[in-house]
Amino acid sequence: xxxxxxxxxxxxxxxHLHFGQAASQLNMTQPPLSRQIQLLEREIGVPLFDRTxxxxxxxxxxxxxxxxxxxxxRLSESAMKWTRRVWRGEAGTLRIGFTAASxxxxxxxxxxxxxxxxxNVDLVxxxxxxxxxxxxxxxxxxxxxxxxxxxxxxRFAVREHATEAMVVALPAxxxxxxxxxxxxxxxxxxxxxxxSPDNALYFHDLVTALLDEHQVQPKVxxxxxxxxxxxxxxxxxxxxxxxxxxxARLHFPAVAFRPLAxxxxxxxxLNAVWRDENDNPALARFLxxxxxDQVGT
Amino acid sequence: xxxxxxxxxxxxxxxHLHFGQAASQLNMTQPPLSRQIQLLEREIGVPLFDRTxxxxxxxxxxxxxxxxxxxxxRLSESAMKWTRRVWRGEAGTLRIGFTAASxxxxxxxxxxxxxxxxxNVDLVxxxxxxxxxxxxxxxxxxxxxxxxxxxxxxRFAVREHATEAMVVALPAxxxxxxxxxxxxxxxxxxxxxxxSPDNALYFHDLVTALLDEHQVQPKVxxxxxxxxxxxxxxxxxxxxxxxxxxxARLHFPAVAFRPLAxxxxxxxxLNAVWRDENDNPALARFLxxxxxDQVGT
DNA sequence: TTGATCGATGCGTGGATCGGATCGATGTTC
DNA sequence: GAACATCGATCCGATCCACGCATCGATCAA
Numbered sequence: 001x002x003x004x005x006x007x008x009x010x011x012x013x014x015x016h017l018h019f020g021q022a023a024s025q026l027n028m029t030q031p032p033l034s035r036q037i038q039l040l041e042r043e044i045g046v047p048l049f050d051r052t053x054x055x056x057x058x059x060x061x062x063x064x065x066x067x068x069x070x071x072x073x074r075l076s077e078s079a080m081k082w083t084r085r086v087w088r089g090e091a092g093t094l095r096i097g098f099t100a101a102s103x104x105x106x107x108x109x110x111x112x113x114x115x116x117x118x119x120n121v122d123l124v125x126x127x128x129x130x131x132x133x134x135x136x137x138x139x140x141x142x143x144x145x146x147x148x149x150x151x152x153x154x155r156f157a158v159r160e161h162a163t164e165a166m167v168v169a170l171p172a173x174x175x176x177x178x179x180x181x182x183x184x185x186x187x188x189x190x191x192x193x194x195x196s197p198d199n200a201l202y203f204h205d206l207v208t209a210l211l212d213e214h215q216v217q218p219k220v221x222x223x224x225x226x227x228x229x230x231x232x233x234x235x236x237x238x239x240x241x242x243x244x245x246x247x248a249r250l251h252f253p254a255v256a257f258r259p260l261a262x263x264x265x266x267x268x269x270l271n272a273v274w275r276d277e278n279d280n281p282a283l284a285r286f287l288x289x290x291x292x293d294q295v296g297t
Numbered sequence: 298x299x300x301x302x303x304x305x306x307x308x309x310x311x312x313h314l315h316f317g318q319a320a321s322q323l324n325m326t327q328p329p330l331s332r333q334i335q336l337l338e339r340e341i342g343v344p345l346f347d348r349t350x351x352x353x354x355x356x357x358x359x360x361x362x363x364x365x366x367x368x369x370x371r372l373s374e375s376a377m378k379w380t381r382r383v384w385r386g387e388a389g390t391l392r393i394g395f396t397a398a399s400x401x402x403x404x405x406x407x408x409x410x411x412x413x414x415x416x417n418v419d420l421v422x423x424x425x426x427x428x429x430x431x432x433x434x435x436x437x438x439x440x441x442x443x444x445x446x447x448x449x450x451x452r453f454a455v456r457e458h459a460t461e462a463m464v465v466a467l468p469a470x471x472x473x474x475x476x477x478x479x480x481x482x483x484x485x486x487x488x489x490x491x492x493s494p495d496n497a498l499y500f501h502d503l504v505t506a507l508l509d510e511h512q513v514q515p516k517v518x519x520x521x522x523x524x525x526x527x528x529x530x531x532x533x534x535x536x537x538x539x540x541x542x543x544x545a546r547l548h549f550p551a552v553a554f555r556p557l558a559x560x561x562x563x564x565x566x567l568n569a570v571w572r573d574e575n576d577n578p579a580l581a582r583f584l585x586x587x588x589x590d591q592v593g594t
Numbered sequence: 595t596t597g598a599t600c601g602a603t604g605c606g607t608g609g610a611t612c613g614g615a616t617c618g619a620t621g622t623t624c
Numbered sequence: 625g626a627a628c629a630t631c632g633a634t635c636c637g638a639t640c641c642a643c644g645c646a647t648c649g650a651t652c653a654a
Contacts, residue, residue, distance in 0.1 A: 001373065003300045019601060032643050034602060044377050046384040050576060053600050053650045060577045061384040068376035072369060076298065079365035080341050087343040087358040279347060280357045316632060329612055331633060350619045350631050 002043045004076060007069040009036040010048065014066050017056045085120065089285025095124040097133040097145040101227050102270050105246030106146070106162050117289045121282045129199065137275055143283045145273045148202035157276045159292045163267040166206075167245045168258045169230070171237045175256030183261040184214040191239030192218030199225025203268075207242050210266055231255055244268045299340045301373060304366040306333040307345065311363050314353045382417070386582030392421040394430040394442040398524050399567050402543030403443070403459050414586045418579045426496065434572055440580045442570045445499035450570055456589045458569040462562040463507070464542045465555045466527070468534045472553030480558040481511040488536030489515030496522025500565075504539050507563055528552055541565045 012022035013033070023033040041048050048062035058066065085091040094114070098107055107125070114123060128136060133145035134152050146161060168182050178186070195204040211217065221239050224230050228250055230241045235252040248257045259265075272292060274283060286292075309319035310330070320330040338345050345359035355363065382388040391411070395404055404422070411420060425433060430442035431449050443458060465479050475483070492501040508514065518536050521527050525547055527538045532549040545554045556562075569589060571580060584590040 001301055001305075002377075003302070004298055005300070020599090028642095029644055030601070031603080031645080035642075038602090044380055046380050048380075051601065053602090054652065056601085059384075060389055060579070061380045064383045064389060065376060065380040068372065068379065072372050072376065075365065075369050075372065079362060079369065080299075082365065083341055083343055083345075083358050083362040086361045087356075092357055092361060282357070317630090326613055327632075328614085328634080332611075335633090348632065350633085351621060353632085 002040050004073065006036050006040040006043075007073055009033055010040055011066065011069050011073065013037060013049065013056065014058055014062065014069075017058075019051075019056065087281055089121075089281035089283075090118060091120040092280065092282045093122045093124060094118075094280065094282045094286065095126070095141065095143045097126050097128045097136055097142045097147070099129060099133075099147055099270075100127055101244055101247065102146045102162075103127060104227075104249050105164065105244070106270065110146075113290070114286065118282060118285060130202065133273070137273065140275075140278075143274060143278055143280045144286070146270055147273055149269050149271060150202070153271070153273055156273045159272045160269055161272040162270045164245050164270075165263075165265040166210075166242045166260065166268060167248065167265070168260060169234045169241045169243050169247075170256045170258060171234055171240070172254040172256050173237065174240070175258065178256075178258060179261075180258065181261040182258045184210065184216050184264050187211070187218045187240065188216050190218045191221045193222045193224060193230050193233050193239050193241040194220045195230075196223045196225040206266055206268065210242070210264070214264070299337050301370065303333050303337040303340075304370055306330055307337055308363065308366050308370065310334060310346065310353065311355055311359065314355075316353065384578055386418075386578035386580075387415060388417040389577065389579045390419045390421060391415075391577065391579045391583065392423070392438065392440045394423050394425045394433055394439045394444070396427060396430075396444055396567075397424050398541055398544065399443045399459075400424060401524075401546050402461065402541070403567065407443075410587070411583065415579060415582060427499065430570070434570065437572075437575075440571060440575055440577045441583070443567055444570055446566050446568060447499070450568070453570045454573045456569045457566055459567045460564040461542050461567075462560075463503075463539045463557060463565060464545065464562070465557060466531045466538045466540050466544075467553045467555060468531055468537070469551040469553050470534065471537070472555065475553075475555055476558075477555065478558040479555045481507065481513050481561050484508070484515045484537065485513050487515045488518045490519045490521065490527050490530050490536050490538040491517045492527075493520045493522040503563055503565065507539070507561070511561070 009022070009026060012026050013019060016022040016025070019030050019033055019037075023030045026033065037049065044065070046061045046065075047059055048065055050057045050059055082091060096110075111123065111125075114121065126136075126142070128142075128145075130145075130147040130150050131152075133142060133147045134150070134156075136142035137145055137156060168187075170178060195207060197204045219239070222233055224233065227243055227247050230243060231247065231250055231252050233239070234241050235254045237254070243257075245257070245259075274287070306319070306323060309323050310316060313319040313322070316327050316330055316334075320327045323330065334346065341362070343358045343362075344356055345362055347354045347356055379388060393407075408420065408422075411418070423433075423439070425439075425442075427442075427444040427447050428449075430439060430444045431447070431453075433439035434442055434453060465484070467475060492504055494501045516536070519530055521530065524540055524544050527540060528544065528547055528549050530536070531538050532551045534551070540554075542554070542556075571584070581590070
């Protein structure tokens with residue numbers, strides 16, 4: 001098969017229709033250029049030029065081959081440039097997982113930030129619970145995950161990405177008689193919607209610890225795994241719930257939000273998690289730009 | 298710049314993820330294959346494989362480069378095959394000129410014939426008068442022309458492609474009283490539409506010679522260069538005209554056609570004309586298939 | 595007829611690529 | 625856990641290829 005160098009020789013001769021000028025453009029002398037053209041013609045099995053000692057003309061076959069040769073050379077250049085950009089993290093794909101709750105708050109800003117840092121990187125965004133994100137990071141399906149703290153994160157690189165407070169979600173009817181900020185004790189004996197320990201272990205433990213600490217025992221009327229299910233139940237008047245404050249962005253008509261009094265809320269943590277051995281340069285570039293690439297746990 | 302051989306090496310390794318197997322597929326040994334991959338990586342400036350002594354994996358940059366490399370190789374193959382087909386006359390472009398009058402009769406059949414012989418050859422068909430066709434053949438704009446005899450054809454290869462008879466075109470009103478076949482003498486003193494010596498020299502000379510031979514002098518009411526203009530005038534009742542019989546395919550409602558009696562019509566000749574030095578293989582292929590490629594004037 | 599131009603060809607050299615042998619690292623097996 | 629097998633990297637000598645220089649042969653101009 002012919003080589004790219006022969007294609008460059010061919011294009012130069014076809015453009016100049018003059019071996020000497022083409023050779024000097026290619027920084028070589030005329031004899032090897034003639035040789036390369038002959039080799040190319042022998043390889044294809046077709047004469048590409050009609051040449052006398054006084055004139056050089058393209059044959060019809062040469063006229064057909066010329067744009068193909070230029071296309072191949074153009075593709076080779078662009079393949080190289082594109083690959084280099086991927087290597088520098090300026091192009092490529094970044095696959096990101098996030099929990100449903102984190103999507104309400106930080107996702108739009110994160111996407112804006114990524115678009116600003118790496119406008120040519122394709123983003124693949126998948127909502128997954130923490131456990132599934134861990135598996136996906138392991139198998140290489142995800143480059144980066146935004147998830148709740150978990151004991152299984154020890155083999156990964158973890159940075160705290162955001163913290164927020166919990167707020168009380170109340171049925172609108174009960175909110176009219178409630179003070180601007182609620183002490184935890186206000187939940188005592190209230191109808192209360194709790195997190196499921198199966199699908200929302202982190203929030204379950206967080207709320208359980210908060211209630212235990214204040215020795216408060218609400219009347220648990222339901223256990224659910226997803227925050228929007230929880231708010232739907234509040235909206236229907238089944239009871240109150242504790243949700244991260246960014247969940248207030250979900251506009252349920254019959255739900256009112258009240259902060260906890262005295263800064264009683266524990267911080268709800270969201271971690272950025274990735275594999276240290278991940279070789280996606282787009283990930284490295286994002287971590288560097290976001291200041292997350294220092295060594296640590 | 299990298300070479301196509303390096304791309305083939307890269308694709309083989311990427312497909313097998315194993316240097317030894319890739320090398321045997323490429324009919325080479327493992328050491329030079331390792332070298333080629335290293336050279337390619339150095340050329341691009343990007344590692345394409347993550348390799349330990351136990352495993353070979355593509356880097357993200359390599360994953361991007363792989364489809365590009367395959368595309369370049371595919372394009373190179375197809376460019377070579379396509380160029381070979383053009384060389385054999387099985388593909389490419391054939392530019393054909395024809396006079397307006399010849400288009401009425403032989404063009405559809407010619408196109409069918411060409412499609413049968415060379416289904417992958419693009420046909421460019423241009424209606425041009427004989428003089429313009431000669432110039433176009435000279436400058437290489439046309440490969441083949443269908444034109445009337447002319448003294449300027451000596452430097453070209455010429456074959457008689459078709460002959461036909463002249464017929465009389467009569468206004469429909471006059472046709473009812475005319476016999477089935479008209480002697481030339483019938484034109485004596487008739488209103489008659491003549492060919493212009495500027496734009497239709499061949500027909501002008503042909504008709505003039507015919508009339509002179511029979512010592513007939515019609516009343517020339519108009520001189521025009523195009524046959525459809527001529528029939529339009531007959532249709533409008535201005536007079537009679539002599540036209541090639543295939544012109545009867547132009548359906549003018551008030552025009553009737555009558556043959557000349559006694560085979561008095563001179564043959565109207567149509568030549569196929571081309572440059573002997575023309576190197577378009579599609580032309581050579583057509584000439585060979587049509588049996589026109591024997592030597593001669 | 596002479597000289598200039600231009601692509602093709604002969605030839606010697608230097609660099610690139612090849613295959614064989616071997617190294618070093620890693621995972622497997624008993 | 626020590627011997628073994630596997631696999632990519634590296635070293636080295638032989639070969640091949642592409643380069644430049646010199647020259648040839650054909651063509652066109654003066």
